[in-house]
Amino acid sequence: MKAPLADRIRPQTIDEMVGQRHLLGEGKALRNIIESGELPNLIFYGPSGIGKTTLASIIALRTNRKFHKLNGTSASTADIKAIVAELDTLSAPNGILLYLDEIQYFNKKQQQTLLDYIERGEITLIASTTENPYFYIHGAILSRSTVFEFKSITPSDIVPAVERAFRFLADDRNITIKAENDVLTYIAHACGGDVRKAMNSAELCVLSTLPDENGEVVITIEKAEELTQKSAMKYDREGDEHYDILSAFQKSMRGSDPDAALHYLSRLLEAGDLPSATRRLLVCANEDVGLAYPMIIPIVKAAVDTALMVGMPEARIPLANAVILVCNSPKSNSAYMGINEAMNDIRKGNTGPIPRQLQNKHFDGEDNNNKGQFYKYPHDYPHHYTSQQYLPDIIKHKKYYVYGDNKNEQAAKEYWDKIKGEK
Numbered sequence: 215m216k217a218p219l220a221d222r223i224r225p226q227t228i229d230e231m232v233g234q235r236h237l238l239g240e241g242k243a244l245r246n247i248i249e250s251g252e253l254p255n256l257i258f259y260g261p262s263g264i265g266k267t268t269l270a271s272i273i274a275l276r277t278n279r280k281f282h283k284l285n286g287t288s289a290s291t292a293d294i295k296a297i298v299a300e301l302d303t304l305s306a307p308n309g310i311l312l313y314l315d316e317i318q319y320f321n322k323k324q325q326q327t328l329l330d331y332i333e334r335g336e337i338t339l340i341a342s343t344t345e346n347p348y349f350y351i352h353g354a355i356l357s358r359s360t361v362f363e364f365k366s367i368t369p370s371d372i373v374p375a376v377e378r379a380f381r382f383l384a385d386d387r388n389i390t391i392k393a394e395n396d397v398l399t400y401i402a403h404a405c406g407g408d409v410r411k412a413m414n415s416a417e418l419c420v421l422s423t424l425p426d427e428n429g430e431v432v433i434t435i436e437k438a439e440e441l442t443q444k445s446a447m448k449y450d451r452e453g454d455e456h457y458d459i460l461s462a463f464q465k466s467m468r469g470s471d472p473d474a475a476l477h478y479l480s481r482l483l484e485a486g487d488l489p490s491a492t493r494r495l496l497v498c499a500n501e502d503v504g505l506a507y508p509m510i511i512p513i514v515k516a517a518v519d520t521a522l523m524v525g526m527p528e529a530r531i532p533l534a535n536a537v538i539l540v541c542n543s544p545k546s547n548s549a550y551m552g553i554n555e556a557m558n559d560i561r562k563g564n565t566g567p568i569p570r571q572l573q574n575k576h577f578d579g580e581d582n583n584n585k586g587q588f589y590k591y592p593h594d595y596p597h598h599y600t601s602q603q604y605l606p607d608i609i610k611h612k613k614y615y616v617y618g619d620n621k622n623e624q625a626a627k628e629y630w631d632k633i634k635g636e637k
Contacts, residue, residue: 218410218413218414218417219379219382219383219413219414219416219417220409220410220413220414222382222386223378223379223382223413224268224271225268225272226272226275227272228245228248228269228272231265231268231269231272232265232367232371232372232374232375232409233264233265233365233367233368233371233372233409234264234265234269234364234365234367236365237362237364238269243362244362247360248272248273248276251276253273253277253279253311253338254338254359254360255332255338255339255340255341255355255358255359255360256339256340256341256359256360256361256362257317257340257341257342257343257347257351257355257356257359257360257361257362258270258340258341258342258343258362258364259342259343259344259345259346259347259361259362259363259364260344260363260364260365260366261344261364261366261407261408262344262408262410263405263407263408263409263410263411264364264365264366264367264407264408264409265364265367265409266315266342266364267313267315267342270283270313270340270342271313273311273340274311274313277311279309279310279311279338280300280309280310280311281310281311281313282297282310282311282312282313283312283313283314283315284297284312284313284314284315285314285315285316286314286315286316286317286318286319286320287316287319289314289320289324290324291323291324291327294312294324294327294328294331295327297310297312297337298310298331298336298337301336309335309336309337309338310336310337310338311337311338311340312337312338312339312340313340313341313342314328314339314340314341314342315341315342316342316343316344317341317342317343317347317350317351318343318344318345318347318350318351322352325351325352325355326352326354328355329352329354329355329358332355332358333358339355339359341355341359347361366406366407366408367407367408367409368407369399369402369403369407370402372401372402372405372407372409372412373398373399373402375402375409375412375413376398376401376402376412376413376415376416377398379412379413379416379417380393380398380416380420380433383416383417383420387420389425389429389430389431390429390430390431391420391430391431391433392430392431392432392433393432393433394432394433394434394435395435396435397419397433397434397435397438400435400438400439400442401415401416401419401438401442404438404439404442405442411442415438415441415442418441419433419437419438419441420433422437422441423437456487456490459478459481459482460482460490460494462474462478463475463478463479463482463491463494464494464497464498464502466478466541467495467498467502467537467540467541468498468502468545470541470542470545471541472537472538472541472542475537475538475540475541476534476537476538479491479530479533479534479537480530483526483529483530483533486526488521488522488525488526488529491533492518492521492522492533495514495517495518495533495536495537495540496514496515496518498540499511499514499515499536499540500549500550501547501550502540502545502546502547502550503540503543503544503545503546504545504546504547504548504549504550504618505546505548505549505618505620505622505623505626506543506544506545506546506618506620506621506622506623507543507544507620507622508622510539510540510543513536513539514536514539514540517532517533517535517536518532518533518536520532521533544620544621544622545620546618546620546622546623547618548615548616548617548618548623549615551616552614552615552616553614555614556614559609559612564608564609564612565606565608565609566606566607566608566609567606567607568606569603569604569605569606569607570587570588571587571588571589571590571602571603572589572604573587589602590602597633599633599634601634
């Protein structure tokens with residue numbers, strides 16, 4: 215059984231790798247470290263399929279250390295101890311280089327065991343993770359390692375890799391492979407920056423296409439579209455990518471960019487994450503439009519209810535309407551800022567007794583010399599308003615709400631300035 219194509223044509227040198235020029239270009243920090251021969255502990259952070267494992271393999275070829283590879287999803291503390299047992303033996307005279315893939319799946323105890331060997335210099339660690347290392351990796355390991363962030367690879371960088379894949383497959387299978395116009399570009403764009411997915415797509419195209427009457431395997435754009443559908447979705451509901459897309463979705467609506475907002479909505483829906491899309495849409499209508507256009511709240515709620523009732527694919531239509539409405543609406547975060555400031559005071563203990571006139575009291579004890587609640591019922595006064603203290607004494611002059619500069623809130627401000635300004 216053959217290994218996956220991505221493993222069979224894995225680059226053997228830094229120059230053969232695609233992308234990551236910010237780390238591996240001439241004169242860049244990581245490349246200089248690798249070429250120095252003095253290898254520190256390293257952590258590679260970034261999405262899957264962008265070269266983290268490939269670079270670790272290249273580093274292993276350049277070192278005199280015994281190379282071991284473990285995966286955090288399946289490795290145990292016993293596996294680490296078995297590796298360390300090779301130290302000072304003929305099999306590992308110059309020490310051990312351990313590549314630990316998906317280190318975020320190691321629990322605290324496992325990471326602590328690993329740390330003990332790192333501190334003594336018995337193991338040089340190269341760890342990779344698709345999650346933010348500052349959230350998932352033991353702080354002591356981080357302090358003894360250098361973190362490098364790998365970035366998604368651009369389609370233009372992937373095109374040569376896809377071309378190389380077809381050449382390799384043609385030689386390996388002793389066939390002629392011809393790709394129609396735009397096939398290479400389509401696969402490069404559809405893989406979502408994941409070189410491994412691009413390699414897999416190229417291989418699937420070849421495996422699923424029968425030779426024509428001339429014995430040639432002709433890869434059509436239709437075949438490429440069929441075999442790469444949805445492969446661009448880099449999405450993990452428990453990972454960083456999930457929160458990045460949601461963040462971009464709301465920030466695009468807040469920034470009044472309907473094109474970007476529809477793009478991120480589409481990514482959520484294509485990933486089947488209707489609940490997250492609807493939740494963030496409701497949040498944005500309240501947090502970012504709010505009192506500038508209060509009626510947007512029931513409108514968006516109705517659109518969300520409709521979407522959840524009809525389900526996909528029709529759900530995309532009411533959600534698109536709601537997203538565009540949010541983008542095009544005037545914006546105000548006055549209520550959001552006000553409640554945040556009020557809750558901040560509560561957490562700090564800035565509360566105090568509720569003013570007597572607001573308390574739910576219907577009698578006075580004999581020890582009270584000033585009997586009576588003294589509450590003023592606003593509806594008994596002109597314009598249904600009268601001045602009285604509502605906040606506790608220690609914060610009675612506190613202002614949480616500041617009118618937004620939009621038409622709706624300014625109209626309310628003008629009304630209340632007039633009413634409250636009357637004698």
